[in-house]
Amino acid sequence: MRFGVNHTPSVGWFHSWLDFSPSDTARDLEAIASLGADHVRIFPLWPIVQPNRSLIRQQALDDVATVVDIAGSFGLDVNVDALQGHLSSFDFVPSWLDSWHRRNMFTDPDVVASTAAYVRALAAAVADKPNLLGITIGNEVNQFAHAPHPAPHDITAEQGHAWAAAMVSAARDGLDSGLEARPAPAPSTAPGTGSRPRPLVTVAQYDAAWYDDAQPFGPEHASDHGDATVTHSWVFNGSAALHGALGPGSVRHGEYLLQLAAAWNRDPARPNWLQEVGAPTNVIAPADAASFTEQTIRHVLDAQHVLGVTWWCSHDVSRSLADFPELEYDLGLFTNDGRVKPAGEAFAAMARAGATAGGAGAGAGDRTPPPTALVLDDVMPDGADRHGVRADCAPGGRFAAAWLDLATTAPDGRGPQVVLRSRLADTDLLAARGITRCVDVPADLDTTTLTVAHPATMS
Amino acid sequence: MRFGVNHTPSVGWFHSWLDFSPSDTARDLEAIASLGADHVRIFPLWPIVQPNRSLIRQQALDDVATVVDIAGSFGLDVNVDALQGHLSSFDFVPSWLDSWHRRNMFTDPDVVASTAAYVRALAAAVADKPNLLGITIGNEVNQFAHAPHPAPHDITAEQGHAWAAAMVSAARDGLDSGLEARPAPAPSTAPGTGSRPRPLVTVAQYDAAWYDDAQPFGPEHASDHGDATVTHSWVFNGSAALHGALGPGSVRHGEYLLQLAAAWNRDPARPNWLQEVGAPTNVIAPADAASFTEQTIRHVLDAQHVLGVTWWCSHDVSRSLADFPELEYDLGLFTNDGRVKPAGEAFAAMARAGATAGGAGAGAGDRTPPPTALVLDDVMPDGADRHGVRADCAPGGRFAAAWLDLATTAPDGRGPQVVLRSRLADTDLLAARGITRCVDVPADLDTTTLTVAHPATMS
Numbered sequence A, B: 001m002r003f004g005v006n007h008t009p010s011v012g013w014f015h016s017w018l019d020f021s022p023s024d025t026a027r028d029l030e031a032i033a034s035l036g037a038d039h040v041r042i043f044p045l046w047p048i049v050q051p052n053r054s055l056i057r058q059q060a061l062d063d064v065a066t067v068v069d070i071a072g073s074f075g076l077d078v079n080v081d082a083l084q085g086h087l088s089s090f091d092f093v094p095s096w097l098d099s100w101h102r103r104n105m106f107t108d109p110d111v112v113a114s115t116a117a118y119v120r121a122l123a124a125a126v127a128d129k130p131n132l133l134g135i136t137i138g139n140e141v142n143q144f145a146h147a148p149h150p151a152p153h154d155i156t157a158e159q160g161h162a163w164a165a166a167m168v169s170a171a172r173d174g175l176d177s178g179l180e181a182r183p184a185p186a187p188s189t190a191p192g193t194g195s196r197p198r199p200l201v202t203v204a205q206y207d208a209a210w211y212d213d214a215q216p217f218g219p220e221h222a223s224d225h226g227d228a229t230v231t232h233s234w235v236f237n238g239s240a241a242l243h244g245a246l247g248p249g250s251v252r253h254g255e256y257l258l259q260l261a262a263a264w265n266r267d268p269a270r271p272n273w274l275q276e277v278g279a280p281t282n283v284i285a286p287a288d289a290a291s292f293t294e295q296t297i298r299h300v301l302d303a304q305h306v307l308g309v310t311w312w313c314s315h316d317v318s319r320s321l322a323d324f325p326e327l328e329y330d331l332g333l334f335t336n337d338g339r340v341k342p343a344g345e346a347f348a349a350m351a352r353a354g355a356t357a358g359g360a361g362a363g364a365g366d367r368t369p370p371p372t373a374l375v376l377d378d379v380m381p382d383g384a385d386r387h388g389v390r391a392d393c394a395p396g397g398r399f400a401a402a403w404l405d406l407a408t409t410a411p412d413g414r415g416p417q418v419v420l421r422s423r424l425a426d427t428d429l430l431a432a433r434g435i436t437r438c439v440d441v442p443a444d445l446d447t448t449t450l451t452v453a454h455p456a457t458m459s
Helices: A013-019 A022-034 A058-073 A109-126 A141-145 A157-181 A219-224 A239-243 A253-262 A286-300 A326-330 A342-356 A389-393 A398-409 A427-432 B013-019 B022-034 B058-073 B109-126 B141-145 B157-181 B219-224 B239-243 B253-262 B286-300 B326-330 B342-356 B389-393 B398-409 B427-432
Strands: A002-006 A039-042 A077-083 A132-138 A200-202 A229-233 A272-277 A306-312 A372-376 A417-420 A437-439 B002-006 B039-042 B077-083 B132-138 B200-202 B229-233 B272-277 B306-312 B372-376 B417-420 B437-439
Touching (some): A077 A157, A109 A132, A109 A157, A132 A157, A157 A219, A219 A229, A219 A253, A253 A272, A253 A398, A272 A286, A372 A398, A389 A398, B002 B342, B039 B306, B058 B077, B132 B157, B219 B229, B229 B253, B253 B286, B272 B286, B372 B389, B372 B398
Parallel strands (some): A002 A306, A039 A077, A077 A132, A132 A200, A229 A272, A372 A417, A372 A437, B077 B132, B372 B417, B372 B437
16 A cells, blocks of 8 residues: 655746756655655646657656656655646646647547657656656546536547557557666665566546546546556545535545446456545635545545555645635645645654555555445446446435445445446456445435536646 | 848747757857848747746746847847747647636736736846847737637727737836846947847737738737837738739738838837748748848838838748648748758848948938828728728738739839828828828729638748
8 A cells, every 4th residue: 555645846836847946856755755655646747848749858858757766765656647738727738739739639640649659758768767656647638538628629438448548558668668778777775666566557537537427538448548547536526515524425535436446447456546635625624634634544545456545735836826726725735835734744644554554565455355345337227338327426426325325334434345237247356356245226215416516627 | 220030949949948058049049140130039938938827937037038148149139029929820828828727818807917927027037138129029919819710819909909008018117127127238349239229119910900800909009009010921811822922912012011000100200110021932932932032121121111121030940840830841041950041141132231221220211201102991981990991901902902003013113101091181190201192092993802811820
């Protein structure tokens, strides 16, 4: 079980790539390491690295590689996200893909080939770092694929699969070529950087993938591509409004999303990664942030095959920067000027306890899976895909309510796994997942409905 | 009469601001100076300088100031454009003004205030440079104000006036504060940088301002704001298609646009600046570029009160960069690798002859105005503004045809001035402009019409 933090640079936010400062970076990463984190996730800005479709700036790649090295000096592994893309309400789209040059981001052959070239180059630039945790294709790129994005690049699910496959392939090619091209690193004795497993390649999506039937990127894009299934949990999606900031539907939302997403994994041993979760002040009072953090992580520890949890985020956005949603100024585990906040203390306590607990160390799958699974009706009686299944899973939906009922009444306090109706007959799969009892959503379930504010502008 | 060149960096195009290299810049500027040019126009990219609405990067301002100094070392004055904005088919819009953060660029109070802050800071950063020719608000920003821009920030003409006034005021404030804040420069003995006149503040528009009745920025935005009336002449606007690459309607288009724009000047002594003109290969064969250049400049010299001509552009775009309109790869006076092209030789010959001709030197107004003026029907018989007047002025329009008839039949070869019907009674103005004969567009004029390809994606 890994504990990490999404690095939001304290000076200049991600615009700091324009004025890259190793010392500013080192100060931030030293602080993050002091919390007991073992990794960070970092975010180059796409238009800065690839300002022209055929120009990938070596200096930008070098800066990313330098950040990885600095992190390593503090014992931190690093996950590098490629396509930003979208961060904290701001879109960063290269000029060659916008306005007069607008083409579909996911399907235009020239765009896809050049985007893959960037992913490949970025992966290659950090491939030989002993502390490279992995490459994520980009932060919640599925936001661009459908409404409510204000200018979506609409696609089909099939086109989403082709794109994700191309990007994952590019990342793996980059990792391979980067390792081939460079001398093997000397064996490292730095903490946490011993005999490294192969870096992970992952695809990150915002939760419309699981909750919005109209979003072309869905659960199978999360489960079928890359090396782990990634979830991002943001309770401003209606969870906190429905259940209260510290209600079980809020502090267990990360756990729920991990279980929900894992249901689509074809490989029962596939790791699941809660790559983003935070305590947004638009729905969680600052005074509740520490408790939310502690309870959220505690519940995540109850899930099986959890690769890790990576908190959003390290540092509050500076009030000197304009136009962020209000909550972004208070999402940090540290204040902008570097003081640890109560949520940071809570994270640190969990990270330190988690890092020393159990026997399997950093590997996923060190927790016996919950034996009960709630059945998700993903198919119609005739076997066709059921439209509406994702709405059922969203906060306030029938399935979400049933899962929460089971979770809060479980004797051991652990939320149930989720199994797809379409896979119920796969007894090998169920056995491998440790599922011994399957439960249907009660026909007489009393659900509460609510209007869910769309999270897309938020993070 | 000034001779200048728009600097298109040979290495990395304008993306080179991300990897600013004084030596690359010096090599380009030395080459430009070798043509006999006395000034360059340079183009910071807006999102690089102001990546957050409240973050104006000091390093980016310093880089611009360094370019001005390097230019000075080669005897070149510099005009700095602020809001790019738009360059060679690419739009560069900060993330705080696009997508989820989209607001009207010209009217949103926060956006206008922050845009003004950037213009002010940029002007202040170069205010004390003895070789500062001026500040232009931005390159053809009026492109963003209406269709055919793919995502226009539509406004009224009045809103355009308010915006232009705010930006010009910001530039002047910046120049004033920059001069106050810094020690007075030592008297310079570098060529062309003697006792410098106050830097010019200008507003640059693409030619829809004169040719498209629907464009909110019109002739009066050019003539009523700043210190000179700026025109950009691109014969892919239909001129070359109608008249041929070397036809009089093409090689006199720059002269025509200077005369047309000057008609709106309220101050008869106001200088007029042909700030962009080039030989685009989509309508001018490369073999004709030198002749086009020579003839264009020769005709411009026939106009009165011409501040200067600034050729687009210095260097061909590298073929290693993708997605430019084909013509952009061949617009330079130099090849991308620095060899002077025939058009560059033609420019150099004109610049050297022009720089030594006449007695008034670099000042505008050193040519006796043509005594004849063609009357432009800008008002209806009842005095109301006449819609359609700009279409009449466009290539192929009645007014344009009539001007060209007069120009090509004039005994001295000089194209006529233009006078607005609404100002015909202003005898003082006519006298000050040296107009002794006013000619109406013939009622029986035989005009040819053509379909004009819109130039907006081109430069």
